[in-house]
Amino acid sequence: MHIGIAGAGVLGRLLAWRLSRAGHRVAVYDPAAGPLARGAAGWTAAGMLSPSAELECADLQVFQDGLDSIGQWSDIVAALPGAPDFDCHGSLLLAHRGDGGAARRLVDLIERKAPEGHRPQPLAPAALARLEPDIHGPSLAWFLPHEGAINPLQLMPALHAGALGVDWHWQQPVDEVGGGFLAVGGERHAFDHVFDARGLGQRPADGPAQGCADVRGVRGEIFLVRAPDVRLSRPVRLLHPRHRVYIVPRRDHHFVIGATEIESEDRSPVSLRSTVELLAAAHSVLPGLAEARLVHADTNLRPALRDNLPLIEHAAGLTRINGLFRHGWMIAPAMTARAIHQAGISLSLSGASAA
Numbered sequence: 001m002h003i004g005i006a007g008a009g010v011l012g013r014l015l016a017w018r019l020s021r022a023g024h025r026v027a028v029y030d031p032a033a034g035p036l037a038r039g040a041a042g043w044t045a046a047g048m049l050s051p052s053a054e055l056e057c058a059d060l061q062v063f064q065d066g067l068d069s070i071g072q073w074s075d076i077v078a079a080l081p082g083a084p085d086f087d088c089h090g091s092l093l094l095a096h097r098g099d100g101g102a103a104r105r106l107v108d109l110i111e112r113k114a115p116e117g118h119r120p121q122p123l124a125p126a127a128l129a130r131l132e133p134d135i136h137g138p139s140l141a142w143f144l145p146h147e148g149a150i151n152p153l154q155l156m157p158a159l160h161a162g163a164l165g166v167d168w169h170w171q172q173p174v175d176e177v178g179g180g181f182l183a184v185g186g187e188r189h190a191f192d193h194v195f196d197a198r199g200l201g202q203r204p205a206d207g208p209a210q211g212c213a214d215v216r217g218v219r220g221e222i223f224l225v226r227a228p229d230v231r232l233s234r235p236v237r238l239l240h241p242r243h244r245v246y247i248v249p250r251r252d253h254h255f256v257i258g259a260t261e262i263e264s265e266d267r268s269p270v271s272l273r274s275t276v277e278l279l280a281a282a283h284s285v286l287p288g289l290a291e292a293r294l295v296h297a298d299t300n301l302r303p304a305l306r307d308n309l310p311l312i313e314h315a316a317g318l319t320r321i322n323g324l325f326r327h328g329w330m331i332a333p334a335m336t337a338r339a340i341h342q343a344g345i346s347l348s349l350s351g352a353s354a355a
Contacts, residue, residue: 001025002343004182006174006189008032010152010328011197011321013159014336016166017076022347026166027191029184029290031173031201035160041199044220044300046256047329048148048235049073050091052120054327055113056106056244057308062327063114065310065334072333073150080158085251088148092131092236093120094138094285103140104241111186120144134231137285138238149248151234152329174198179317180206193343196320199303217265217301221274223260227292230255238281245281254295257282270297288322302326312339 001024003068005012008030019026032039051066070088077086095103111119120142123131128141135141160168169184177196184191196202203215214278232249248256257278275297305311305323310331313320319339324331340347 001192003027003345004189004194005029006177006182006194006196007040007198007201008035008160008168008170009197009199010042010156010159011199011324011336012195013163014332015074015195015197015340016163017159017309018336018347019345020163020166024345027161027189028166029169029172029182034170035157035168037170039107040156041302042152042156042328043301044222044298045152045329046222046235046246046258047152047155048091048246048248049088049148049150049330050144050235050237051330052110052114052118052144052147053091055110056328057325058327060113060307061229062331063118065331066327067075067118067146069333070146071275072139072337074078076333077150080155080162082154082158082161085151085156086148087096087234088146089234090143090145090249091147091149091234092128092135093144093238093239094135094142094236096137097139099239099241100140101283102241104324106239106247107118107142118144118146132232132234132236134288135236135285136287146233147266150329151238155329164319174201175322177213177318179315181317192317193345194318194340195343196318196322199322199324200301202303202320202322204258211271214306215303216305218304218325219266219299220258220302220326221260221262221278221299222256222297223270223271223275223279223294224254224256224291224294224296224298225279226251226252226254226295227286227289228253229291230288232285232286236285238285240281241244241261243278243281245278247282247286255282255286255289255292262289267299267301270299283308302328313344
């Protein structure tokens with residue numbers, strides 16, 4: 001089939017990778033300047049794969065998609081060039097003594113929603129010290145098995161490079177999407193099927209949204225720091241009264257620090273307040289970060305729908321995917337596989353359905 005894709009974020013690249021491996025002819029259109037231009041929300045993410053922890057604001061379908069996607073990421077990463085980082089050593093929830101009440105309420109919520117075997121496991125201080133010797137300060141800790149992390153900064157270019165034969169059209173924003181066509185620069189391009197994976201791009205500034213009419217942007221802020229003397233083996237979340245602060249280890253003693261969501265469509269640089277609060281919160285659980293060097297700070301908007309749940313919409317010759325919210329990297333493999341299957345498009349030509 002000849003397939004058109006609007007948007008080259010994580011969804012668009014995963015769709016292109018899957019479909020091209022199955023022998024389909026794929027064209028992707030995106031406003032970014034090139035495959036390394038960091039416009040899409042997928043670039044500004046920690047890559048946490050945390051289906052249990054995300055039950056705080058997600059349903060069991062998102063949880064199951066997260067579990068399924070972890071298995072799929074293992075296969076996808078193995079097939080991509082460059083050996084992108086992927087691990088599944090579990091994650092930690094941490095809280096200071098003064099925040100224990102709020103932390104326990106959140107943990108209780110996850111325990112009620114999570115199936116057996118995926119619920120938070122309380123950790124005594126000695127057990128926490130064995131898992132992560134450099135963590136000091138929190139008096140409460142829980143371990144979440146079956147969770148992990150990937151590195152979006154490695155996966156975005158790897159998915160592009162691995163999608164062989166795809167026709168990438170950069171600096172070409174899509175003006176209109178319809179059944180079997182994409183309109184770019186006033187010209188219509190015909191396809192057997194079209195996938196709209198533009199996120200907030202489905203809501204043009206000068207007109208009504210095309211599908212997913214209530215999509216909004218949720219601000220995310222991240223910092224990348226380097227601390228050669230700090231060791232951390234798995235993602236951690238500090239259950240802070242004002243933020244869900246996360247710390248995710250990356251290669252060569254780099255760490256991503258961020259807040260999971262801010263209800264704002266402001267794309268401006270990170271504020272002094274956010275910088276002080278988030279870095280101080282991270283330092284309160286990893287004191288060794290005091291000597292860390294700030295490498296990079298970034299903000300972006302994640303596409304979210306009214307209920308903060310993802311949505312796949314189908315029409316003749318057209319599939320729209322939107323609303324991945326803060327779950328994008330966690331559920332993208334399951335979402336793209338389901339969208340392709342529901343569209344009636346085969347992935348069996350080269351065994352791509354297994355990935």
